[in-house]
Amino acid sequence: MEKPPCDFTIFGVLGDLSQRNLLPSLYQLEKVALLHPETRIIGVARHDLSQEAFLEEVRHKLQSFISEPLESETVERLLARMHYVLINLDVPEEYIRLLEVVNPQERVFVSYFSVAPSLFGPICTGLAQAGLVTPTTRVVLEKPIGRNLATSQEINDLVATVFSENQVYRIDHYLGKETVMNLLALRFANSIFTTNWDHNTIDHVQITVAEEVAIGSRWGYFDQAGQLRDMVQNHLMQILTLVAMEPPVNLNDDSLRTEKLKVLKALRPITAKNVDKRVVRGQYGPGFIKGKAVPGYLEEQGGHPASITETFVAIRVDIDNWRWAGVPFYLRTGKAMACKRSEVVINYKPLPHNIFTGNCRKLPANKLIIRLQPDEGVEIEMLNKVPGLSDGLHLKRSMLDLSFSEAFGKERIAGAYERLILEVMQGKQALFICRDEVERSWQWIDSIQEAWARTSEPLKPYPAGSWGPVASVALLARDEREWEE
Ligand code: NAP
Numbered sequence: 001m002e003k004p005p006c007d008f009t010i011f012g013v014l015g016d017l018s019q020r021n022l023l024p025s026l027y028q029l030e031k032v033a034l035l036h037p038e039t040r041i042i043g044v045a046r047h048d049l050s051q052e053a054f055l056e057e058v059r060h061k062l063q064s065f066i067s068e069p070l071e072s073e074t075v076e077r078l079l080a081r082m083h084y085v086l087i088n089l090d091v092p093e094e095y096i097r098l099l100e101v102v103n104p105q106e107r108v109f110v111s112y113f114s115v116a117p118s119l120f121g122p123i124c125t126g127l128a129q130a131g132l133v134t135p136t137t138r139v140v141l142e143k144p145i146g147r148n149l150a151t152s153q154e155i156n157d158l159v160a161t162v163f164s165e166n167q168v169y170r171i172d173h174y175l176g177k178e179t180v181m182n183l184l185a186l187r188f189a190n191s192i193f194t195t196n197w198d199h200n201t202i203d204h205v206q207i208t209v210a211e212e213v214a215i216g217s218r219w220g221y222f223d224q225a226g227q228l229r230d231m232v233q234n235h236l237m238q239i240l241t242l243v244a245m246e247p248p249v250n251l252n253d254d255s256l257r258t259e260k261l262k263v264l265k266a267l268r269p270i271t272a273k274n275v276d277k278r279v280v281r282g283q284y285g286p287g288f289i290k291g292k293a294v295p296g297y298l299e300e301q302g303g304h305p306a307s308i309t310e311t312f313v314a315i316r317v318d319i320d321n322w323r324w325a326g327v328p329f330y331l332r333t334g335k336a337m338a339c340k341r342s343e344v345v346i347n348y349k350p351l352p353h354n355i356f357t358g359n360c361r362k363l364p365a366n367k368l369i370i371r372l373q374p375d376e377g378v379e380i381e382m383l384n385k386v387p388g389l390s391d392g393l394h395l396k397r398s399m400l401d402l403s404f405s406e407a408f409g410k411e412r413i414a415g416a417y418e419r420l421i422l423e424v425m426q427g428k429q430a431l432f433i434c435r436d437e438v439e440r441s442w443q444w445i446d447s448i449q450e451a452w453a454r455t456s457e458p459l460k461p462y463p464a465g466s467w468g469p470v471a472s473v474a475l476l477a478r479d480e481r482e483w484e485e
Contacts, residue, residue, distance in 0.1 A: 005038035006108035006425050009098070011089060011123055012115035013043030017142065019061040021173075022114060025417040027062055030078045031071060034422060041081045042101055046088045054084035068412075087126075089119050095126035104134045110424055112140040117155055124162040133162055140169045140424055143234050147225065148449065149442040156435050169424050170433040174235045176416030176423075179372040179404070181431075183242045183344070184251070186370065186378065193368075194247070196348070198323045203365060205329045206345040206484055207239050209372075210337035214284065214294050214464060215311065219302045222335075226309045228281070231333045233445045237264070238433075239372075240329060243344055244319055253429040257437060264440035268318040275451035277478070280460055280471045282312035284336040287464030294336060294464040308459055311335040314472040315448075316479070330476060332483065336464035342372035345484045360395045369484065376413065377403040 008026075010018050029035050043054060058079065062070060083101045087094045102109055111127060113120055120141065127133050139159065146152030159168060174180050187193055196202075209231060215222050222230065241260035248255035270278050285296035298305045312334030319329065346368040354363050360383075367381040379401045386394040404413070423431050460469035467485065476482050 003036075003426055004108050005036040005040075006110050007040050007042055007102040007104070008110045008112065008421075008425065009042040009044060009102065010112045010114050011044045011119070012113070013084075014045045014047060014057065015114055018043075018114045020065055021415070021417045022112065022421070023058060023061055024066050025415055025421055027066060027070075027074060027078055028415065028418050029422060030081075031074045035081070036425075038107075039081060039425070040083060040101070040107075041078070042083045042085055042098070044085050044087050044089070044098070046086065048086060049084055051084050055079045055082060058082060089115065089126065090122050092122070092126040092129045095130035095132065098130060098132060102132070104132050104137055108425070108427070109134070109137045110140065111137065112424075113142060117141075117145070120155055121158045124159055128162045135167075137163070138167050138169060138424060138427065139163050140171060142171055144225070144229065145170060145438050146442065147229060148446050149439055152438055152442050156438070160435075165435055166429065168432075168435070169420075169429060170435075170438060171420060172234045172238050172433055173416040173420065174238050175431040175433075176418070176420040177372065178413050178416075178419075179370070179376045180239065180242065181419075182376075182378075183239075183370065187243075188247055199325050199327050201348055202327055203347045203349045204327055204479075204481060205243060205347065207236055207243070207329065207331050207343075208345075208484070209236055209239075209333040209342045210340060210467075211333075211335050212289060212337055212340040214289070214336040215297060215300050215303075217301065219300050222311075223304065223307055223309045227311055227313045227333055227335065228445060228448060232313055232315070232331060233441055236331050236333055237441045237444075239344060240317065240331065241437075243346075244324060244329070246323070251430055256430045257434045261434070261436050261440060262321075263319060264437060264444065266319050266321040266324075267444050268320050269444065269447045270315070270451055271447065272451040272454040275448065275455055276457050278316045278475075279448055279451075280312075280314040280469060280475050281310035281452065282314075282334065282460040282462045282469040282472065283307075283309070284311050284334070284464045285461045287336070287466060289336060289338075289465040296464065297336075310459060312337075312460075312462060312468045312472070314468060314475050316475060328479065330481075330483075332468065332472060334462075334468050338465055338467050340374060343484070344370040344372065346370075347481075356393060356395055359392050363395075364397060367484070375403065376405070377401065377407075 010022055012018060026041060059075060062075060085097050085101060087097055109132060113123060146155050187197060241263040244263045245259035248259045283297050287294055297311050298307060314332040317329040317331060348366040350365040351363055369379040371377045379399050381397060381399055383395045384398050386396045420431060460471045462469040
């Protein structure tokens with residue numbers, strides 16, 4: 001249970017993120033009694049609603065966005081905590097209405113900015129003017145923090161005029177995922193991996209985050225961003241840093257973030273000179289996903305036929321430090337892919353000498369496959385002797401397969417937002433991104449965007465429902481490697 005009670009305030013409570021993720025997560029936390037009995041949830045929006053109409057709206061949204069049957073007692077307990085406050089977030093004078101409900105002097109006041117980043121400044125000003133910012137106030141910022149280094153600095157500077165860094169919780173929901181957290185357990189609680197996790201034993205690492213869904217109605221938003229900004233700058237960078245970082249001293253806020261930051265500092269920049277060899281950018285054309293015809297990105301409703309926004313990126317990343325010298329990390333992410341799959345594949349080096357030449361000319365190297373979603377689990381691909389008395393010693397590739405659902409029962413896996421909301425309430429910052437991380441990550445992404453702007457290399461097409469452009473296969477083939485399929 002969270003330590004002190006808090007006033008958990010959602011700005012933009014009737015928006016998509018709140019309905020889809022925040023309110024359902026609060027319901028789940030209520031269901032398992034992880035909310036402090038005195039914690040209150042305050043919803044802020046600009047719609048003229050009575051308290052009763054607001055609660056009815058929340059009840060309706062919970063029904064729409066939670067797939068399991070709702071427990072009515074849990075819903076009632078959750079609604080009993082909720083208060084609605086009408087504020088036009090652009091009007092600083094209206095923030096004093098919050099004082100009728102929240103008490104930042106006596107309770108922890110959490111402000112969750114579930115709104116567009118253009119409103120972060122006005123909300124900070126409004127809260128400060130209303131006297132709602134105390135040293136214990138916390139603020140939660142949603143991604144994206146800017147669209148490049150300059151704009152992320154602007155947002156961070158604005159927030160810093162009111163909040164100090166130890167009050168700011170920047171969300172990347174991947175850090176709340178059970179399987180992403182398990183990377184820490186796998187690496188730092190198992191000696192077989194802690195001693196086999198560097199250039200001595202690892203040949204290369206692959207990180208894939210493939211989305212099956214196409215862009216559809218999100219075209220306008222997505223076209224301004226592209227896959228590099230939308231997925232690589234945040235989610236893939238977070239997975240990369242967790243895989244590549246040095247062991248943190250402990251799991252406290254700064255230890256973890258300091259080690260992740262060191263990885264970001266060691267990323268070799270990509271420039272106009274090498275971008276064509278290091279990065280593949282693709283855009284999906286018409287195709288079939290699960291047997292259903294899907295239009296190409298340019299033909300999606302509301303799409304612009306001349307858009308050069310990428311829906312797929314594959315990158316060879318080099319980390320210039322002692323541990324990873326000569327070990328490339330290949331990242332790959334795209335929309336409208338063959339299936340939904342997020343995984344990390346650690347490819348070990350082949351053995352220096354083969355004594356099984358009679359039956360196996362080339363010994364395939366071991367692989368550690370960490371399935372982040374779906375079907376969360378860990379597999380080790382290894383060679384075993386085929387049982388039997390036939391002449392010679394026959395080897396066969398087989399899997400040590402740990403499926404989380406089988407190993408830990410069929411219990412529901414907690415959602416990422418549930419964990420992160422709880423961490424904010426408890427004042428733990430380790431699973432949130434610090435300012436330096438966001439800005440370092442943007443700096444590296446900007447180098448790719450700038451390189452793209454200077455190159456004449458066209459976007460590589462791929463059919464919807466495939467694993468991306470052929471050039472992505474060639475990216476690895478050049479290094480005599482291939483993607484895990
Ligand atoms: P959204 O659906 O547009 O919700 C934003 C809410 O802000 C709307 O309910 C809107 O209310 C309210 N709002 C806008 N201007 C206001 C004002 N002046 N006063 C009071 N309320 C105002 O957006 P969203 O998808 O929830 O996204 C919110 C943030 O989360 C964004 O930064 C987004 O990038 C980020 N995010 C979202 C998702 C997701 O799954 N949706 C995922 C990751 C990150 P009205 O209805 O009155 O316009």
